[in-house]
Amino acid sequence: MIRLENVTKIYNSEVTALRDATFDVAKGEFVFLVGPSGSGKSTLLRMMNRQEKPEKGAVWVAGRNINEMPDSKVPHLRRNIGNIFQDYKLLLNKTVHENVAFALEVIGRPKHVIRQQVPAVMDLVGLTGKQDRFPHQLSGGEQQRVSIARAFVNRPLILLADEPTGNLDPGTGEGIMRLLDRINKTGTTVVMATHDQRIVNMMRKRVIQMDRGIIVRDQARGVYE
Amino acid sequence: MWSRLAYTFRETGASLRRNVTLTVAAILTSAVSLFLVGGTFLVQRGFDNLLSKWAGGVQMIVYVNPTATPDQITNIRTVLAQNTNVVDVSKLDYLDYARSLEEAKRLFAADPGTLNLLNQTNLPTQFKVVPIVGKTDVLVQFEKSFAGLPEVKKIVLARDQIEQISKLRDFVQTVTVGLSILLLIGALILIWTTIRTAMYARRREIEVMKLVGATNWFIRIPFMLEGLIQGLVGAVMSCGFLLFFNRLWTNGVVKLKGDNGFQALVVSNSFLNFVMLMLLLFGMVAGAIASGIAASRFLDV
Numbered sequence: 001m002i003r004l005e006n007v008t009k010i011y012n013s014e015v016t017a018l019r020d021a022t023f024d025v026a027k028g029e030f031v032f033l034v035g036p037s038g039s040g041k042s043t044l045l046r047m048m049n050r051q052e053k054p055e056k057g058a059v060w061v062a063g064r065n066i067n068e069m070p071d072s073k074v075p076h077l078r079r080n081i082g083n084i085f086q087d088y089k090l091l092l093n094k095t096v097h098e099n100v101a102f103a104l105e106v107i108g109r110p111k112h113v114i115r116q117q118v119p120a121v122m123d124l125v126g127l128t129g130k131q132d133r134f135p136h137q138l139s140g141g142e143q144q145r146v147s148i149a150r151a152f153v154n155r156p157l158i159l160l161a162d163e164p165t166g167n168l169d170p171g172t173g174e175g176i177m178r179l180l181d182r183i184n185k186t187g188t189t190v191v192m193a194t195h196d197q198r199i200v201n202m203m204r205k206r207v208i209q210m211d212r213g214i215i216v217r218d219q220a221r222g223v224y225e
Numbered sequence: 226m227w228s229r230l231a232y233t234f235r236e237t238g239a240s241l242r243r244n245v246t247l248t249v250a251a252i253l254t255s256a257v258s259l260f261l262v263g264g265t266f267l268v269q270r271g272f273d274n275l276l277s278k279w280a281g282g283v284q285m286i287v288y289v290n291p292t293a294t295p296d297q298i299t300n301i302r303t304v305l306a307q308n309t310n311v312v313d314v315s316k317l318d319y320l321d322y323a324r325s326l327e328e329a330k331r332l333f334a335a336d337p338g339t340l341n342l343l344n345q346t347n348l349p350t351q352f353k354v355v356p357i358v359g360k361t362d363v364l365v366q367f368e369k370s371f372a373g374l375p376e377v378k379k380i381v382l383a384r385d386q387i388e389q390i391s392k393l394r395d396f397v398q399t400v401t402v403g404l405s406i407l408l409l410i411g412a413l414i415l416i417w418t419t420i421r422t423a424m425y426a427r428r429r430e431i432e433v434m435k436l437v438g439a440t441n442w443f444i445r446i447p448f449m450l451e452g453l454i455q456g457l458v459g460a461v462m463s464c465g466f467l468l469f470f471n472r473l474w475t476n477g478v479v480k481l482k483g484d485n486g487f488q489a490l491v492v493s494n495s496f497l498n499f500v501m502l503m504l505l506l507f508g509m510v511a512g513a514i515a516s517g518i519a520a521s522r523f524l525d526v
């Protein structure tokens with residue numbers, strides 16, 4: 001589903017954020033990217049939906065070399081990739097329902113599709129009944145569920161999560177992990193960057209460990225260390 | 226399709242409301258600059274009308290009484306054409322009644338009252354005389370002798386009319402073109418700034434839109450529509466100014482009675498309409514394109 005080949009990323013011709021990274025993620029896999037802050041986890045995720053282009057190497061997604069893709073095709077690539085973040089990136093002036101519907105609206109999905117898919121995904125993330133609230137009327141965990149709903153409402157092949165539990169207390173974070181696990185079980189490939197040891201050790205999924213831009217460990221059913 | 230349209234209009238409206246001050250400034254500047262552009266065209270057209278009877282190097286016009294017989298007209302032509310060392314005979318042109326009337330229509334556009342009174346018995350016909358290069362001074366000395374020919378009504382010399390008018394025209398042109406270019410640049414910068422501010426206000430939405438796979442066109446179009454509306458409203462206002470000042474000017478000129486030549490400084494309604502249409506189109510297109518470029522610039526950061 002995702003393949004990186006000898007990927008090197010250098011910011012502003014000086015900071016080498018990734019050095020010669022190579023790995024494969026199979027369809028339906030769940031992968032943790034772990035490592036200290038600044039080790040290149042976010043950069044790696046941004047490579048996978050072409051928010052960044054590598055200086056060297058190739059990134060393949062769903063069988064296509066996305067760095068050779070023309071800019072005009074990038075939106076279609078991104079429709080197959082959901083994104084969630086530590087800070088949720090919700091639109092504060094929109095309700096829960098509008099935030100989720102927005103993701104379908106701006107890719108031109110017709111009204112009847114929106115009417116059908118939004119409540120379904122609300123149900124999946126456990127927010128039924130809260131669709132008319134605004135983000136500031138929700139807890140952090142609920143806000144993250146809205147952002148997961150928005151990322152998943154278009155049923156993407158891949159979900160990229162950048163420290164989704166970073167702002168949450170342990171119990172709430174566990175709830176989010178159970179939700180991501182459920183989504184993964186529907187066949188969606190999940191790549192999640194985190195430095196939350198407890199969660200990595202609890203889930204026992206594949207672990208790719210980064211250190212200063214280099215992959216130092218790639219282990220199935222791994223722990224944080 | 227419908228949800229897209231609704232989306233576009235909703236976003237455009239919200240953005241215009243959010244940026245009232247900048248939007249108003251952009252609209253007013255476009256209005257004034259487009260008004261000056263339109264005014265430049267009208268003033269130039271007026272001067273062109275005024276000078277058109279001298280087009281092609283004509284230095285002397287011999288007006289012939291409408292009562293002249295064909296023989297008398299031939300006689301005048303023969304006398305004029307004899308002076309081969311002064312008159313460029315190949316360019317000697319006689320405007321018969323039909324062509325003189327055509328010219329009068331242009332010159333008296335402001336004065337339909339006078340135009341309606343013109344007919345075959347009172348409109349002079351005319352010879353337009355182009356001198357051989359460098360012989361203008363000599364030609365002028367012949368004025369008196371040509372004036373004595375039978376059925377010549379009067380003789381008018383270009384140097385008495387044309388030079389001051391040309392100078393005035395060039396001066397006015399420099400000032401109006403210069404000012405309108407400056408103001409147009411100002412208007413475009415303001416539209417640009419409005420769009421940048423609007424995009425900054427919506428940077429989070431734009432980030433999310435890009436992440437979920439909205440196309441750049443989809444993101445750009447509400448901003449382009451915003452620029453188009455600003456340009457259009459500015460152009461409509463400029464047309465209002467133009468109509469108002471043109472009316473004022475035309476009424477003023479019509480009140481100046483007598484054959485003073487100023488009637489020609491008025492433009493026809495069809496030309497005015499043409500200029501206004503151009504302003505509307507230009508306002509919309511320039512507004513949309515400036516915003517589109519601004520939006521693209523800020524989209525890929």
Ligand SMILES: Nc1ncnc2c1ncn2[C@@H]1O[C@H](COP(=O)(O)OP(=O)(O)O)[C@@H](O)[C@H]1O
Pocket residue numbers: 011012015016017035036037038039040041042043044
């Ligand atoms: N947009 C950027 N411009 C310049 N340097 C960056 C940028 N993003 C990240 N970096 C640098 O790249 C390195 C890796 O950063 P990042 O991928 O954010 O790591 P992590 O997510 O593991 O904390 C860091 O040294 C960081 O300072």
Ligand SMILES: [Mg+2]
Pocket residue numbers: 038041042043162
């Ligand atoms: Mg990071």
